[in-house]
Amino acid sequence: MTAELRAAFLDDLAGPERPLDAEWWSAFRDVPRDLFVPYFFVPLTDRPGWRLVEHPNPEWTRRVWSNDPLITQLDGNDQHAAAARRGEVVNGVSTSSSSAPSLMALMLQALDVHDDEHILEIGTGTGYNTALLCHRLGSDSVTSVDVDACVIDRARGCLADLGYAPTLAAADGVRGYAARAPFDRILATVAAPSVPAAWLAQTRDGGKILFPLDLRNCGGLLPLLTVQGSRAQGHFLPDYGGFMPFRQDRPDTAPKAFYDNEHHDGTPRATRLPADIIQATPFEYFAALMVGGTDWMEFIPNDGSPAQAWIAQADGSWVCHITEPDGTHTIREGGPTRIWTRIEQARQLWDNLGQPPRERLGLTATPDELVVWLDDPNASNRWTLDTEGRGALGLCRS
Numbered sequence: 425m426t427a428e429l430r431a432a433f434l435d436d437l438a439g440p441e442r443p444l445d446a447e448w449w450s451a452f453r454d455v456p457r458d459l460f461v462p463y464f465f466v467p468l469t470d471r472p473g474w475r476l477v478e479h480p481n482p483e484w485t486r487r488v489w490s491n492d493p494l495i496t497q498l499d500g501n502d503q504h505a506a507a508a509r510r511g512e513v514v515n516g517v518s519t520s521s522s523s524a525p526s527l528m529a530l531m532l533q534a535l536d537v538h539d540d541e542h543i544l545e546i547g548t549g550t551g552y553n554t555a556l557l558c559h560r561l562g563s564d565s566v567t568s569v570d571v572d573a574c575v576i577d578r579a580r581g582c583l584a585d586l587g588y589a590p591t592l593a594a595a596d597g598v599r600g601y602a603a604r605a606p607f608d609r610i611l612a613t614v615a616a617p618s619v620p621a622a623w624l625a626q627t628r629d630g631g632k633i634l635f636p637l638d639l640r641n642c643g644g645l646l647p648l649l650t651v652q653g654s655r656a657q658g659h660f661l662p663d664y665g666g667f668m669p670f671r672q673d674r675p676d677t678a679p680k681a682f683y684d685n686e687h688h689d690g691t692p693r694a695t696r697l698p699a700d701i702i703q704a705t706p707f708e709y710f711a712a713l714m715v716g717g718t719d720w721m722e723f724i725p726n727d728g729s730p731a732q733a734w735i736a737q738a739d740g741s742w743v744c745h746i747t748e749p750d751g752t753h754t755i756r757e758g759g760p761t762r763i764w765t766r767i768e769q770a771r772q773l774w775d776n777l778g779q780p781p782r783e784r785l786g787l788t789a790t791p792d793e794l795v796v797w798l799d800d801p802n803a804s805n806r807w808t809l810d811t812e813g814r815g816a817l818g819l820c821r822s
Contacts, residue, residue: 429489436491437529448532451559457488460552460582461522464494473515476508494522496550502574520575522550527665534648534661535634541608546597551579558588566590567604569597571671600626615669618811619789627651636667640717643709647787657788657801690756699733699745702767709782713796714770716815735763
């Protein structure tokens, strides 16, 4: 069974829509994912919480040799696994994982590494991606950091079992790793709201940085940037890539607007857009850039009135969207930012630009500024981003 699953796993990684260089294909063939994921957590279906799945459970075998992302740690606390083995229901927020292998493959391919180049990986996690890099470049060329020392220790043991000995460090990835700089490539598998100055300073001119742009888990944007001095710029990859944010950037709770009922008064008005437009592919990426990261909640009121969709941002801005039985839509909005007005403006702009796919847009990053542009960095269609994840500056504010 395992051999068949591994064969299917490899077949699924490469194909006409996802070409994969022979070097990376052989890395996925030779590096066993199961060694790095002895257990993982899946959400319970009947109540809040997680259950543990581990070897030799058949579900573990099936999932570990699939394209599924696998949650391997909750709340930065390794004791959750022991509690689950005792039969306890565990709760928590995911803090480490093994990413979907197809996403790992497309990012490794896009990074365009060459022999003798040195790479810094931000976010060691299980060490599986680190092992793939070691297979391709050799251990001496790979440095990987993770904020969690326990995660680093586990990864080091698994890597050693395969004969790999990269430089590993328990360190804040925002600061890069100056002791091994400069690097030809920086690959981040945790999301950042901007390009840290240390990454720019520690990358050689002409080197590349690939990272997920953190917009409160919205958009799945993956800019691939080429560094020149203190500036880096390049286009977004055409693919969606969702990753956990740096732990210091992780929101502790849902926005206050979701439960602060005192401030939910607003004048209803009509809108032509449905509530889920902000989550609809392919517009979602553009909405994330123009509007910023948002949180979503939907429920049916106890009085039986139509379902309400709520959209909120961390600054207390909110929208209540209702679709009436006749199919018409109304909204109320409030807070520092008129979120729905910005969504409407973003949709109109996206339509006026010809609904460009995400790879037509690019990012220019300096230590002080993020600028998004269409097609060319010097084009007239340019938008400065709020580095706190609230979207493009200059769109409607209250």
